[in-house]
Amino acid sequence: xxxxxxxxxxxxxxxxxxxxxxxxxxxxxxxxxxxxxxxxxxxxxxxxxxxxxxxxxxxxxxxxxxxxxxxxxxxxxxxxxxxxxxxxxxxxxxxxxxxxxxxxxxxxxxxxxxxxxxxxxxxxxxxxxxxxxxxxxxxxxxxxxxxxxxxxxxxxxxxxxxxxxxxxxxxxxxxxxxxxxxxxxxxxxxxxxxxxxxxxxxxxxxxxxxxxxxxxxxxxxxxxxxxxxxxxxxxxxxxxxxxxxxxxxxxxxxxxxxxxxxxxxxxxxxxxxxxxxxxxxxxxxxxxxxxxxxxxxxxxxxxxxxxxxxxxxxxxxxxxxxxxxxxxxxxxxxxxxxxxxxxxxxxxxxxxxxxxxxxxxxxxxxxxxxxxxxxxxxxxxxxxxxxxxxxxxxxxxxxxxxxxxxxxxxxxxxxxxxxxxxxxxxxxxxxxxxxxxxxxxxxxxxxxxxxxxxxxxxxxxxxxxxxxxxxxxxxxxxxxxxxxxxxxxxxxxx
Amino acid sequence: xxxxxxxxxxxxxxxxxxxxxxxxxxxxxxxxxxxxxxxxxxxxxxxxxxxxxxxxxxxxxxxxxxxxxxxxxxxxxxxxxxxxxxxxxxxxxxxxxxxxxxxxxxxxxxxxxxxxxxxxxxxxxxxxxxxxxxxxxxxxxxxxxxxxxxxxxxxxxxxxxxxxxxxxxxxxxxxxxxxxxxxxxxxxxxxxxxxxxxxxxxxxxxxxxxxxxxxxxxxxxxxxxxxxxxxxxxxxxxxxxxxxxxxxxxxxxxxxxxxxxxxxxxxxxxxxxxxxxxxxxxxxxxxxxxxxxxxxxxxxxxxxxxxxxxxxxxxxxxxxxxxxxxxxxxxxxxxxxxxxxxxxxxxxxxxxxxxxxxxxxxxxxxxxxxxxxxxxxxxxxxxxxxxxxxxxxxxxxxxxxxxxxxxxxxxxxxxxxxxxxxxxxxxxxxxxxxxxxxxxxxxxxxxxxxxxxxxxxxxxxxxxxxxxxxxxxxxxxxxxxxxxxxxxxxxxxx
Numbered sequence: 001x002x003x004x005x006x007x008x009x010x011x012x013x014x015x016x017x018x019x020x021x022x023x024x025x026x027x028x029x030x031x032x033x034x035x036x037x038x039x040x041x042x043x044x045x046x047x048x049x050x051x052x053x054x055x056x057x058x059x060x061x062x063x064x065x066x067x068x069x070x071x072x073x074x075x076x077x078x079x080x081x082x083x084x085x086x087x088x089x090x091x092x093x094x095x096x097x098x099x100x101x102x103x104x105x106x107x108x109x110x111x112x113x114x115x116x117x118x119x120x121x122x123x124x125x126x127x128x129x130x131x132x133x134x135x136x137x138x139x140x141x142x143x144x145x146x147x148x149x150x151x152x153x154x155x156x157x158x159x160x161x162x163x164x165x166x167x168x169x170x171x172x173x174x175x176x177x178x179x180x181x182x183x184x185x186x187x188x189x190x191x192x193x194x195x196x197x198x199x200x201x202x203x204x205x206x207x208x209x210x211x212x213x214x215x216x217x218x219x220x221x222x223x224x225x226x227x228x229x230x231x232x233x234x235x236x237x238x239x240x241x242x243x244x245x246x247x248x249x250x251x252x253x254x255x256x257x258x259x260x261x262x263x264x265x266x267x268x269x270x271x272x273x274x275x276x277x278x279x280x281x282x283x284x285x286x287x288x289x290x291x292x293x294x295x296x297x298x299x300x301x302x303x304x305x306x307x308x309x310x311x312x313x314x315x316x317x318x319x320x321x322x323x324x325x326x327x328x329x330x331x332x333x334x335x336x337x338x339x340x341x342x343x344x345x346x347x348x349x350x351x352x353x354x355x356x357x358x359x360x361x362x363x364x365x366x367x368x369x370x371x372x373x374x375x376x377x378x379x380x381x382x383x384x385x386x387x388x389x390x391x392x393x394x395x396x397x398x399x400x401x402x403x404x405x406x407x408x409x410x411x412x413x414x415x416x417x418x419x420x421x422x423x424x425x426x427x428x429x430x431x432x433x434x435x436x437x438x439x440x441x442x443x444x445x446x447x448x449x450x451x452x453x454x455x456x457x458x459x460x461x462x463x464x465x466x467x468x469x470x471x472x473x474x475x476x477x478x479x480x481x482x483x484x485x486x487x488x489x490x491x492x493x494x
Numbered sequence: 495x496x497x498x499x500x501x502x503x504x505x506x507x508x509x510x511x512x513x514x515x516x517x518x519x520x521x522x523x524x525x526x527x528x529x530x531x532x533x534x535x536x537x538x539x540x541x542x543x544x545x546x547x548x549x550x551x552x553x554x555x556x557x558x559x560x561x562x563x564x565x566x567x568x569x570x571x572x573x574x575x576x577x578x579x580x581x582x583x584x585x586x587x588x589x590x591x592x593x594x595x596x597x598x599x600x601x602x603x604x605x606x607x608x609x610x611x612x613x614x615x616x617x618x619x620x621x622x623x624x625x626x627x628x629x630x631x632x633x634x635x636x637x638x639x640x641x642x643x644x645x646x647x648x649x650x651x652x653x654x655x656x657x658x659x660x661x662x663x664x665x666x667x668x669x670x671x672x673x674x675x676x677x678x679x680x681x682x683x684x685x686x687x688x689x690x691x692x693x694x695x696x697x698x699x700x701x702x703x704x705x706x707x708x709x710x711x712x713x714x715x716x717x718x719x720x721x722x723x724x725x726x727x728x729x730x731x732x733x734x735x736x737x738x739x740x741x742x743x744x745x746x747x748x749x750x751x752x753x754x755x756x757x758x759x760x761x762x763x764x765x766x767x768x769x770x771x772x773x774x775x776x777x778x779x780x781x782x783x784x785x786x787x788x789x790x791x792x793x794x795x796x797x798x799x800x801x802x803x804x805x806x807x808x809x810x811x812x813x814x815x816x817x818x819x820x821x822x823x824x825x826x827x828x829x830x831x832x833x834x835x836x837x838x839x840x841x842x843x844x845x846x847x848x849x850x851x852x853x854x855x856x857x858x859x860x861x862x863x864x865x866x867x868x869x870x871x872x873x874x875x876x877x878x879x880x881x882x883x884x885x886x887x888x889x890x891x892x893x894x895x896x897x898x899x900x901x902x903x904x905x906x907x908x909x910x911x912x913x914x915x916x917x918x919x920x921x922x923x924x925x926x927x928x929x930x931x932x933x934x935x936x937x938x939x940x941x942x943x944x945x946x947x948x949x950x951x952x953x954x955x956x957x958x959x960x961x962x963x964x965x966x967x968x969x970x971x972x973x974x975x976x977x978x979x980x981x982x983x984x985x986x987x988x
Contacts, residue, residue: 431954442951
């Protein structure tokens with residue numbers, strides 16, 4: 001099957017249709033939006049085994065993984081639907097009038113409006129959860145925005161099927177089908193036209209730094225700049241504190257061998273950098289990690305482009321001066337597999353060679369050996385923005401090195417203690433985002449109900465009578481939302 | 495007195511000092527930050543009559559106005575201090591662990607961290623409330639950010655005195671004086687260096703479109719882009735619905751004559767555009783508004799640059815084809831006064847001449863006469879992003895024209911019914927922001943406690959023991975914050 005790139009005319013038509021649909025969709029109740037999201041979840045599920053087979057053939061991901069990912073996507077749609085309906089994201093606040101004040105204080109009530117049509121660029125590595133009906137689409141729909149998805153060219157058929165499920169949900173609910181529009185575009189031109197179209201009001205993206213930054217710059221150079229939330233991955237540094245490692249070197253070697261190779265290392269939270277302090281325990285950790293990695297078979301990567309980039313980047317990393325291979329699975333000698341690999345380097349070399357701090361997307365990790373805790377602190381201070389940082393440490397070590405912990409925390413969106421960064425829990429307290437270059441705006445998340453906030457803006461109503469106010473602002477509080485009334489959170493009516 | 499521009503070396507030193515101070519200030523409790531803000535309020539007040547006199551001489555604003563504005567600034571500092579301590583802006587959420595789940599669900603808790611040193615560019619028209627110790631400084635300090643203010647060159651001495659008050663508050667509290675740094679810079683180079691410095695992590699600005707966009711582009715072209723919240727003013731359209739106007743033409747003519755000329759029209763919420771439908775009532779409104787404007791004396795503007803720009807722009811507007819002067823005060827014939835002026839034009843001309851939709855900063859307003867409600871709708875649809883839109887309408891008219899109201903609402907941050915846009919209430923429910931070009935990011939406000947959110951980012955803690963968590967995330971809820979625990983808002987301990 002051949003998927004034709006959208007023409008510039010198609011893009012324009014899509015935005016015209018999306019804008020027209022937005023005028024009505026923006027006015028729908030939270031209940032209606034939640035019902036749509038739940039219906040999409042049902043349709044997605046009902047694509048059954050067919051979808052899994054198609055996606056397996058397009059992505060090389062395993063059946064187990066894809067079934068899990070679809071279940072996660074269904075859960076996302078349902079849980080963001082719950083968050084949408086709960087309405088906390090509207091952050092409703094009300095200050096009542098005070099006519100006795102000089103000058104009189106007017107009644108002011110604040111809610112949120114959707115931004116407008118949102119263009120979503122799905123990722124290759126999550127064909128369901130961060131693609132066509134993934135987190136960005138779900139949170140945009142929850143906010144009341146219409147969505148235009150550009151299918152990822154690595155899984156166009158999957159994207160088509162999922163788009164069909166969304167269309168089917170819209171149809172069954174009798175809603176405007178243009179609330180969701182699906183376009184193909186292997187060429188960058190399609191993406192550029194979508195971002196630069198005057199009717200586009202926001203962009204969601206998960207993918208590479210290069211891709212994200214292209215969108216970001218296009219969006220900012222528009223006559224009317226628009227917000228871009230681009231999640232561009234990171235190396236997710238893991239900091240090994242000596243005492244904790246000393247007692248658990250083998251355990252963590254096992255955990256990290258699994259985390260590094262999970263999904264052939266194709267996660268944005270893959271631990272690509274592990275920083276420890278020279279010691280017997282670190283030697284044990286490195287040798288056991290190397291050993292375990294050696295025994296894990298090379299897996300098929302998402303597509304040949306990614307496999308080739310992985311081969312080149314991992315090779316380049318291990319060829320750098322003073323870098324030693326600590327373990328490598330046997331090379332599959334094909335153009336699609338990603339060979340698990342762990343290398344190690346001293347901290348001085350690491351600090352003097354910026355290439356070593358770059359992400360190698362795939363089952364690769366670099367262990368950096370520091371002379372002492374000060375050098376580890378030096379590395380933490382040099383770190384760019386990250387989605388996650390992980391501390392392998394005892395309570396005592398964290399308390400003793402609180403400044404260091406603070407430095408590490410200052411560079412990331414999520415701080416994990418004695419665990420692995422892979423596995424992004426879908427819940428309100430999840431921050432999946434982080435300082436640049438992990439994302440283009442650290443103040444937002446792309447996972448969890450707060451992801452909705454990327455696509456809405458506050459609007460105040462001043463001096464309106466109760467009858468004219470939107471539901472969420474009415475005196476009676478008919479939606480039973482939590483609202484901040486005269487600075488106090490309450491569910492009470494006025 | 496001559497205020498020397500900061501050198502590039504001064505800028506660099508300021509950012510180095512600010513970053514160093516940030517490391518500790520970021521760790522302070524909400525209580526400490528609130529205490530600082532309240533202390534600044536006290537110091538600002540204690541500058542007494544001296545400050546008012548200096549600012550009068552630098553800005554031509556009246557004593558009454560400046561006393562009012564200082565009181566407002568003190569109120570801002572105190573009320574943002576309250577908001578800071580109340581902690582709702584941290585949007586704390588907690589999802590507790592579920593070890594029975596496969597795989598086990600970790601404990602995740604989310605709070606917010608300050609972004610880092612914030613550069614604030616004050617405005618000329620609010621020498622207190624949106625300047626040195628104004629809303630941006632207050633909200634950045636509340637978020638835990640250090641602040642570098644570039645003094646507005648139109649009131650450098652005022653800025654110096656207010657900076658002294660902040661320094662004095664820091665000193666009295668025994669806090670690092672570099673939490674706040676004050677620089678002068680009449681040249682754009684100082685601003686550019688501040689925005690482009692790698693240690694700067696966010697920018698707050700109130701002023702012109704040209705100024706705001708320069709900062710915005712500098713910030714986005716950095717190796718590490720940073721958020722800029724620039725409030726760049728607007729024309730604040732007022733829509734006159736026929737029925738309401740018919741019964742109240744004289745009343746609204748009076749209200750608008752006052753609103754247009756308040757503070758010599760030098761407010762970002764000044765009503766620069768009034769759109770009505772041809773009728774006897776509109777004729778009465780225009781003639782009475784013109785008459786009243788004629789009787790209001792020209793006032794001194796902030797400085798000669800603004801007065802000259804006003805003269806040129808208002809003159810250019812009334813010289814456009816088909817524009818008629820409806821009223822003008824007598825010209826003061828000096829280089830500092832701003833002559834109140836109201837003009838009128840038919841809607842066809844307005845729609846075909848984009849110059850007429852541009853802001854004329856000063857006591858000027860243009861009344862656009864539409865043929866019918868459809869043409870008024872057409873104008874509403876053509877409107878760029880605005881801080882405010884005002885509806886002069888009966889309840890019946892709003893209900894009848896709900897699509898039109900929706901169109902109007904879609905272009906602004908605050909919607910006012912039967913009032914005037916001037917007068918920005920400082921309260922949580924205030925949205926002072928709006929779609930581009932009113933601001934660079936419609937998702938934030940620069941007035942009200944939510945302004946703090948511009949300068950903080952969410953951070954999740956995964957799998958931390960209670961002892962290691964920040965106060966706001968501890969089981970006991972020692973700060974007694976509202977927190978979302980397993981999707982439910984509560985103040986309860988875990």
